[in-house]
Every structure is written in structure tokens, then in C-alpha cells.
Amino acid sequence: MSVAVASVLLLALLALFLGAGTWIFAGLLLSGAGAMWLILDFPWVRIGAIATKVISSSAVSWELAAIPIFIWMGDIIFRTDISERLFRGLAPLVAKIPGGLLHTNVFGCTLFAAISGSSTATTATVGKITVPELRKRDYSMSLAAGSLAGAGSFGLLIPPSIAMIIYGVLAEVSIAKLFIAGIVPGMMMAALYSGYIAIMSIAFPHMAPKYDGDVSGRAMLKGLGELVPIATLMFVVLGSIYSGLATPSEAAAVGVFCAIVITFVTGQFSVKLLVESLMNTLRISSMICMLIASSAFLSAAIAYMHLPTMITEMIAGLNLSPYGVLLILAVLYIVLGMFLDGTSMTVMTVPIAVPLIMQAGYDPLWFGVYLVIMIEMSTITPPIGLNLYILQALTERSLGATILAAAPFFFLLCLGTALLAVFPQIVLWLPSAL
Known part of the structure; x- marks a missing residue:
């Protein structure tokens, strides 16, 4: 056939x-x-x-053990006041940057993504605090919703990432190296988002009123203190992985213990919190x-059916350039993102996509990060982009207005994938250096 x-x-x-x-x-x-x-x-x-x-x-792969444990860690933190601490800590630190408190969306999502691994959890947790504060201060709700839509997807890119664990298992790529590879692209995307916010705020000053709070050195030090719990959790989890002291699964277990300790120290621990987080973890896992x-x-x-081999040979016969292969895959993922969630897209396409990109000369490690960014696009792509519906509820705007607000950040994600394609060392440099 x-x-x-x-x-x-x-x-x-x-x-x-x-x-x-x-x-x-x-x-x-x-x-x-x-x-x-x-x-x-x-x-x-x-x-x-x-x-x-x-x-x-x-179903018995050891690497999969990291998924429920990281989900549990993120769910415990989701039920605490970490998001409030994030806003209070970041506000005086970003107030003087053009765009002011809008940057709390980008930096807050970046930090929370490092302990969540989930795009929807990152968007909902950070958004429930920043949106009311930004609305109260007359910031542009369009720019607020758009920046949250884009930065909320960092839960997939910034390690520890559930999407990266799934890809690593399916493509037989080191999960620890995938985590390391996601750091620089994640910082690059955060810089692109903050740069766009700054440009828009300079061009249209009414979109980001000046911050009227305390921005003294003392306020900044106090803000850094508010970030200690989340910074500690990031250091424990990511530090244990990158230092080689623990596998991702072991680091996840240490992270859960650390998260529970944080709830004790901050006076937020309860049996109800523990049971509810366990039940939600069970459902998602x-x-x-x-x-x-x-x-x-x-x-x-x-x-x-030998389908991967046949498709690889067929596309190879077209004599497409490596960029041509990436373009075909990009279109495929954008279309799939209109109808499927990121996990489904990953598990359905990896068996065929990985042989194609290897035939084109790309590193499977690099493709893992490329794929995650393509999945990030699906979270803000109608009609089923989950981040869009979360933001529609948070901002109380129409779905159409939310989609338009997210559009510039969708194109920034496209720009990010183009930069990764032209400069693959953005992904590969850090894993090779460590």
C-alpha cells in the first residue's frame, strides 16, 4: 500500500x-x-x-514517574499565596522599566513556570493576582491579557516542563538535557515579550501609567524577600538536576517535600490542601x-505500516531544504493546535516528526524545544486555546478581544521559532557547555 x-x-x-x-x-x-x-x-x-x-x-517507564510528582508540586504551590508574593516582590523591581507593572506578567509567569510545568496553571495563578491590580491602576487590559496569554505558555518551556518529559520519553532524549536546553530560549522569549511591552508603552503612554508605589532601595530589598520561597524551590529542584545530584524524578520528589515545607513555614499547610492537591494530581496524571x-x-x-520511513523517504525525495521541512512541520502544528491540546499533539506526531527532522540534519534535542514552542502557540490559538478562555474569564472581555490581544504574542512566538531555526546554538549551547 x-x-x-x-x-x-x-x-x-x-x-x-x-x-x-x-x-x-x-x-x-x-x-x-x-x-x-x-x-x-x-x-x-x-x-x-x-x-x-x-x-x-x-506505562512502566521510570522517567514517567516525574510527571505526577511535578504536577503535585505545582498544585501544592498553586493553592498557596505564592502568586501574591510574586506580584508584591516583582512590582518595585520592574516599576521603572517602560511598561511598569505589565512586566510582572512576563517575569511572574517565568518564575512560576519554573515550579509549575503547566501552562494553564501558570496563566491562571499569575493572572488572578495581576489582572485585578493592573485594572485598578488603569493599565491597558489588551496588553495585560496579551502578555499573560503569551507568558503563561512558559509553563511548557521553562523547566521543569511536563511537555519536555513527555517528549523525552517518546523521542528517547535526555530529559535533564531538555530541561537545560529550555532555559536560554525561555529567557529569549521573555526578553522578546518585555521588549514588545516596553515599545508599546513608549509609543502609547496611556497603556501603562507610571507606578505610584515605593521604588526605593528598601522596597526592592523587601520585594526580593517576597521572592525567597519561589527562588528556594527553583534552586532545590533545578539545582539538584543540573548538578547531577538527582534525576528529574528524584528532583521532583525533593521539590514536593520542599513545597510542603514552604506551606508549613508560611502557615498555609492543611490536610484539605494536601488531599485536594493529591486528587487533582491523580486526575491530571x-x-x-x-x-x-x-x-x-x-x-x-x-x-x-512503515509509515515514518515511507514519509521520510517521500519528503527526502522532494529535495526540500532543512528550513522547508521545518516550515511544513510548523504549518502542521499550527493547524493541529487549533483542535488539539499540547499533550495530544506531542504523542501523535513525535513518531513521524523526529525521523523527519533527523533526516533534515537537526538534533532531536533541539527539536524538543522547537516542538514545545509550537505547542505554546496552541495554547493561544483559537478555537480551543485554553489560555484564551482562562484570560477571557479573568479579564471579563469577549473571546474575540482576547484573541486579538494575544495575536502579537503569537507572532512573537513565530519569531522565536525562526530565531531558533537560524541560530540552533541558542538551544544547544548550554547543554553542551555543562
């Missing part, structure tokens, strides 16, 4: 099951089983045996693990 026919049949199965509203993990399982039956003519007994073997092996297991089965079906 030709690659075109096999691809069309597989896409038709995915469209049928996912379009019918089937749970994504079930749709992936049914599509894989259907492809094996229709395209490969495998008997159902063999399909069942393959499913059992693949799903059981994919179960969803992610089911997606990974079902995607592993779909990947097995794709491998049995």
Missing part, C-alpha cells in the same frame, strides 16, 4: 473517532487497532497481543499517562 493511501486511511480513522467526540486516548487506541485491521489485515488476537505488550511497557500509553500503541501501528 502506498504512503498516500495508508496516510489517508489513518487520518480518516483519527478524524472519525476524534470528530465523533471520543475521548482522545480511546480515539488513538481505536485508530491504531483499525489501521492494523484494515491496512495490515492483522487478526484481532494479534492486535490485542500487541496492544497489551506496548501499553504495559510504555491519569489523563497524561493514558494518552502516552494509547499513543505508544498508535505509534506501534504506524511502525508496522
